[in-house]
Amino acid sequence: MKIESTLEKISSALHRIQKNSIKNLSLPILENILLIAEDNTLTIRSTNLHVGTEIKISVKVEEKGSVAIKLDLFTSIINSIKNEHSIVLELKEKTLYIKTNKSEMEINIYPSDDFPTLPKIKEGLEFIIPIDKFIKGVSSVIYAASLSDIKPEISSVYIYKKDNELIFVATDSFRLAEKKIIIKGADDFPGVIIPVKNIQECIKVFNGIDDNVVFVVGKNQISITNENIYFTSRIIDGNYPDYNQIIPKEEKTSVIVLKNEIISSLRLINVFSDNFNQILLKTNSKKNIINISSRNVDVGENNTDIDAVISGEDIEMYLNHKYITDSFSSLTGDSLNFSFTEKNKPFILRSVGDASFLYLIMPMNR
Amino acid sequence: MNKIKETWDKTLAEIEIDISKPNYNTWFKKTFAADKQGSIFFVGVPNEFNKEWLQTRFNDMILKSISKHDSSITKIEYIVKKTQTSAKEIKSKKDSFQENSLPLQKSTVNKNNNLNEKYSFNSFVVGPFNELAYSASQAIIKKPGVYNPLFIYGPTGLGKTHLIQATGNSVYKNNDTLNIFYTSSEKFSQDYVNALTNNRINQFKNRYRNYDVFIMDDIQFFSGKEKLQEELFHLFNILYDKGKQIIFSSDKHPNYIIGLEDRLRSRFSAGMIVDITKPDYESRSALLKTKTTEKNIPISEEVVDYLATNLEGNIRELEGVLNAIIIQTDLRSRKLTIVEVKNLIKNNVKPKKHLALEEIIKIIAGFYSTDPELIYEKTRKKEIVNIRQITMYMLREYFNISYPAIGKEVGGRDHTTVIHSYEKIKKKLKDDPSLVQEIEQLCSILNV
Numbered sequence: 001m002k003i004e005s006t007l008e009k010i011s012s013a014l015h016r017i018q019k020n021s022i023k024n025l026s027l028p029i030l031e032n033i034l035l036i037a038e039d040n041t042l043t044i045r046s047t048n049l050h051v052g053t054e055i056k057i058s059v060k061v062e063e064k065g066s067v068a069i070k071l072d073l074f075t076s077i078i079n080s081i082k083n084e085h086s087i088v089l090e091l092k093e094k095t096l097y098i099k100t101n102k103s104e105m106e107i108n109i110y111p112s113d114d115f116p117t118l119p120k121i122k123e124g125l126e127f128i129i130p131i132d133k134f135i136k137g138v139s140s141v142i143y144a145a146s147l148s149d150i151k152p153e154i155s156s157v158y159i160y161k162k163d164n165e166l167i168f169v170a171t172d173s174f175r176l177a178e179k180k181i182i183i184k185g186a187d188d189f190p191g192v193i194i195p196v197k198n199i200q201e202c203i204k205v206f207n208g209i210d211d212n213v214v215f216v217v218g219k220n221q222i223s224i225t226n227e228n229i230y231f232t233s234r235i236i237d238g239n240y241p242d243y244n245q246i247i248p249k250e251e252k253t254s255v256i257v258l259k260n261e262i263i264s265s266l267r268l269i270n271v272f273s274d275n276f277n278q279i280l281l282k283t284n285s286k287k288n289i290i291n292i293s294s295r296n297v298d299v300g301e302n303n304t305d306i307d308a309v310i311s312g313e314d315i316e317m318y319l320n321h322k323y324i325t326d327s328f329s330s331l332t333g334d335s336l337n338f339s340f341t342e343k344n345k346p347f348i349l350r351s352v353g354d355a356s357f358l359y360l361i362m363p364m365n366r
Numbered sequence: 367m368n369k370i371k372e373t374w375d376k377t378l379a380e381i382e383i384d385i386s387k388p389n390y391n392t393w394f395k396k397t398f399a400a401d402k403q404g405s406i407f408f409v410g411v412p413n414e415f416n417k418e419w420l421q422t423r424f425n426d427m428i429l430k431s432i433s434k435h436d437s438s439i440t441k442i443e444y445i446v447k448k449t450q451t452s453a454k455e456i457k458s459k460k461d462s463f464q465e466n467s468l469p470l471q472k473s474t475v476n477k478n479n480n481l482n483e484k485y486s487f488n489s490f491v492v493g494p495f496n497e498l499a500y501s502a503s504q505a506i507i508k509k510p511g512v513y514n515p516l517f518i519y520g521p522t523g524l525g526k527t528h529l530i531q532a533t534g535n536s537v538y539k540n541n542d543t544l545n546i547f548y549t550s551s552e553k554f555s556q557d558y559v560n561a562l563t564n565n566r567i568n569q570f571k572n573r574y575r576n577y578d579v580f581i582m583d584d585i586q587f588f589s590g591k592e593k594l595q596e597e598l599f600h601l602f603n604i605l606y607d608k609g610k611q612i613i614f615s616s617d618k619h620p621n622y623i624i625g626l627e628d629r630l631r632s633r634f635s636a637g638m639i640v641d642i643t644k645p646d647y648e649s650r651s652a653l654l655k656t657k658t659t660e661k662n663i664p665i666s667e668e669v670v671d672y673l674a675t676n677l678e679g680n681i682r683e684l685e686g687v688l689n690a691i692i693i694q695t696d697l698r699s700r701k702l703t704i705v706e707v708k709n710l711i712k713n714n715v716k717p718k719k720h721l722a723l724e725e726i727i728k729i730i731a732g733f734y735s736t737d738p739e740l741i742y743e744k745t746r747k748k749e750i751v752n753i754r755q756i757t758m759y760m761l762r763e764y765f766n767i768s769y770p771a772i773g774k775e776v777g778g779r780d781h782t783t784v785i786h787s788y789e790k791i792k793k794k795l796k797d798d799p800s801l802v803q804e805i806e807q808l809c810s811i812l813n814v
Contacts, residue, residue, distance in 0.1 A: 026388050026391040026392045027388045027389065027392040028388060047415065049413070049415045049416070050413075050415075052415065114389070116415060116418070116419045116423075117418050117419060117422055118415070118418065119414035119415055119417060119418035120418075121414075187560065187564055188560055188566070219446070220414050220446045221413075221414040232414075234414065234415075237477070239474075239475065239476075239477055
């Protein structure tokens with residue numbers, strides 16, 4: 001194998017692929033990426049057997065071939081080369097030669113034929129969806145997904161189509177985030193459950209791209225493809241909990257506060273909160289304020305009032321303030337609306353004037 | 367089953383020696399023998415990556431090794447399946463005692479076959495009112511395709527859906543390689559319309575034509591939808607020709623579903639048509655007892671007896687009353703007395719519809735598509751006379767109206783005329799099955 005390419009192309013491709021191959025103790029070859037040179041393209045493949053990515057870049061190919069190289073090693077080499085325009089990779093016997101204008105390197109490599117191929121979906125439904133909208137939807141909810149592996153359904157992001165909206169849902173059973181994004185076409189997009197770890201890779205791989213991409217949904221696998229990138233992930237074969245039934249339909253107390261004020265109060269609260277991040281929230285409709293307090297045995301106590309517009313009965317509730325903070329990036333607009341039904345029942349947090357995002361939080365028991 | 371497991375274990379033992387340990391652990395450790403059909407051996411693998419790699423890289427090696435142990439195998443197929451031994455539940459270390467979790471309930475509908483797992487035969491009560499339907503479905507579970515199609519009909523709330531879903535679930539339990547699918551006629555038509563608008567009609571056809579057991583609920587909603595009936599007709603023919611099991615349910619006998627094409631009707635009649643009727647007293651009492659033990663409701667014999675005697679409605683109503691009793695028992699945290707139960711029923715059971723006489727006559731005339739006026743008139747045309755007699759019979763038999771009152775209502779006739787008509791129809795019923803069906807049909811329309 002012998003290729004020549006600009007440094008920039010390789011570096012940006014590596015940037016997308018980074019950390020895709022997490023350490024897989026059982027199969028050391030997976031710490032590598034596979035470079036395949038053929039017909040003026042270099043394909044960089046990486047996989048951890050849960051997700052797989054292939055990125056194609058156009059390069060000058062003098063001799064076809066393939067080589068597997070450790071990802072971290074290759075990345076640090078490429079990142080450390082400064083002020084160079086192009087780079088030559090050449091494979092001779094068991095050594096890979098990397099040449100630039102000023103430096104020459106020799107790397108011992110392992111055989112590449114143990115490197116797995118990526119599965120292609122043979123029978124699946126195809127959809128064209130703008131990837132930036134998809135990523136926006138996923139990033140709006142992803143923090144709410146559970147991180148444990150016990151229930152694979154909820155350590156995932158659930159995506160389904162309803163009317164003209166693509167709906168993204170994630171929950172760890174203590175809070176739930178739902179984002180709706182209007183998308184043309186893709187009418188019979190089936191409900192898919194993608195593991196949260198895999199979809200994080202997807203965001204990284206397609207970061208900054210805003211083309212239309214092709215989604216293929218098969219029975220156990222989903223793939224996302226554009227001109228240069230092929231991404232594939234396993235999908236969970238299961239049922240997502242029927243979450244719509246737990247969203248409260250009525251509202252007894254509605255509280256509207258400024259987002260900035262609650263952010264700064266919660267920052268202060270954070271200093272005083274205990275291991276469970278517990279705070280007590282009380283509304284006071286006479287004074288039109290909400291009062292947030294927290295206690296930490298080691299530090300002390302804190303009491304903060306926030307101006308608010310309150311309608312309905314007064315209510316008090318223990319909750320995990322971390323859950324609120326998590327959702328700030330998804331809540332657009334400058335004021336937030338809390339709507340409560342009853343003590344110890346889940347409540348809804350939304351942005352005023354933005355119906356596309358819904359955040360449901362379960363209170364804590366004292 | 368054990369034999370293929372043994373073959374696969376031997377093969378694995380051999381492969382383990384030949385390849386490196388990491389390779390074996392990654393690619394082979396989680397595989398298992400799934401099935402064997404003729405010369406094809408099916409290997410279950412945990413994911414698509416695994417499948418792809420075994421196919422491209424290890425296929426020859428596996429084949430070579432496996433054919434030593436079983437020479438009949440000439441081909442290996444890989445299927446992605448969850449491992450048979452489910453992962454041990456690890457207890458969450460998270461301190462969750464302070465937090466309530468959202469009351470998310472896992473939905474019990476299986477995504478592949480659309481069957482709801484909560485419907486099983488464990489909670490199905492068999493009585494004289496449904497035993498024929500029950501035994502037909504048992505026969506199908508033993509041998510799919512014996513009664514093809516199986517057509518179950520009966521009024522709402524008597525367990526049709528429960529029976530057909532439980533049948534599907536049991537068939538699946540016996541043989542999970544069968545491709546089973548449950549759908550309602552509404553969902554089917556939605557699918558069809560979606561397929562039409564998205565130009566995916568071929569995919570739609572292929573999908574439905576691949577099922578081994580096809581169950582469709584509430585088929586009466588197809589009435590008058592010609593294009594859908596045509597689609598169902600073709601689907602039916604293809605599945606039927608391949609000997610696939612088809613199960614339908616409806617609230618009426620196919621002959622009485624208005625707006626159903628004749629060719630479909632005759633096909634439905636080709637297999638087995640069974641009905642589920644309203645449960646009798648004994649079945650109701652048995653039903654109540656099963657439900658109360660299932661839900662663990664403290665309820666006295668006396669109350670069960672009272673409910674069984676007084677609630678003649680369908681099973682769904684029975685369940686509604688039981689739910690009301692649960693809530694009341696919870697509320698008062700003691701057993702309910704019979705007086706309280708009586709009070710409850712008063713609020714829970716819909717009073718029987720009281721139809722005005724003219725209404726009844728209008729409905730009967732409508733059923734025979736004649737003008738109700740003709741029934742009141744003195745015409746003695748044979749067909750009208752017959753309808754008039756049936757009307758009188760119905761009024762007497764099911765509405766308990768006195769002979770003179772009927773005579774007066776139906777065109778001012780003498781009470782002896784009414785008695786004659788009543789006796790005549792009663793006699794005719796003994797040897798005219800089509801008349802029996804007509805009367806039954808009328809009864810269900812009139813809700814008696």
